Amino acid sequence: MNIKEASEKTGVSSAAIRYYEKESLIPAIDRTEVGNRDIDDRIIRRIRFVTQMRAAGMSIENLRRYIQLFDAQEDNTKEQKALLQEQLAVMEEKRDDLQSAIDHLNYKLNHFYDHMETTEEELRALEREHADQVAQQDDGKASDGFDMND
Amino acid sequence: MNIKEASEKTGVSSAAIRYYEKESLIPAIDRTEVGNRDIDDRIIRRIRFVTQMRAAGMSIENLRRYIQLFDAQEDNTKEQKALLQEQLAVMEEKRDDLQSAIDHLNYKLNHFYDHMETTEEELRALEREHADQVAQQDDGKASDGFDMND
DNA sequence: CCTTGCCTTGAAGTACACATGAAGGTTTAT
DNA sequence: ATAAACCTTCATGTGTACTTCAAGGCAAGG
Structure with a gap:
């Protein structure tokens, strides 16, 4: 799915999706041969999660930390x-x-x-x-x- | 009470209190003869209310509308x-x-x-x-x- | 071949909610 | 009387979270 479809599916603008990726709120998105983002359901769910947390008032910075903690399955x-x-x-x-x-x-x-x-x-x-x-x-x-x- | 005391009492900066007054989130504050704000408990309570709503994520604009509705005890x-x-x-x-x-x-x-x-x-x-x-x-x-x- | 419509990156612009600075006024203390 | 510690207004600066713009690439259709 390209970024526009993802945008329509989630209600999040294409620019915001790119921004979220850059800010590591969502994982690095796979690219097609020509370099276009190829977005799967895992990413869609992450975008929805981010939207929910943002709506609840969490800042990008806190959200990034929070997500890193979730993602780290190791030690400490x-x-x-x-x-x-x-x-x-x-x-x-x-x-x-x-x-x-x-x-x-x-x-x-x-x-x-x-x-x-x-x-x-x-x-x-x-x-x-x-x-x-x-x-x-x-x-x-x-x-x-x-x-x-x- | 002057603005600094009000600031200390509420935890809201003097600048923010002035800003809230300008934006009509709190009523116009009385001035002393020399033009300084003279803040009473009614204003303090309003500031606390605004703080609470802001903490809950309400925008200044929505909060202003909301407060105007509260203040208007008349018609419609x-x-x-x-x-x-x-x-x-x-x-x-x-x-x-x-x-x-x-x-x-x-x-x-x-x-x-x-x-x-x-x-x-x-x-x-x-x-x-x-x-x-x-x-x-x-x-x-x-x-x-x-x-x-x- | 050229327009349409999608995409890319990077830079610059925008809205909100204040914070900070400049320039000046008043009272209090030494 | 001069500094300290408040205050005032008005202007400008700042951080956040995007949005918009610029410049260009790729693929399909007329």
């Missing part, structure tokens, strides 16, 4: 694990910030008056109130929590 | 709600992307071999497997879900 497992766990912590914090903003917005949508300037204390109260609402609406599912941290 | 409630719901959908998708990446990473940390190039089908399988692990580890808390969507 301890350091690797530590680095991956750092990365994980960053991502979880980001997710929690997002969740907090989502709660904020959901509350606004339900109540519809200004509460943007609440303190963190008040925010927690709002979240509890929102959790109650969700519990009422969803009847029983009152989790609201992300408990998969180590 | 229907349009406002629609726009807020759009914003909410974007944020939820972002959160889900992040969660998917987190699951991916957690799985890697537990298994520690390369599975970055799995298809979406396989990823779902991994997530189920990971959910099972979490259920085992946390003994009973098998939520893993974000069920607060409307």
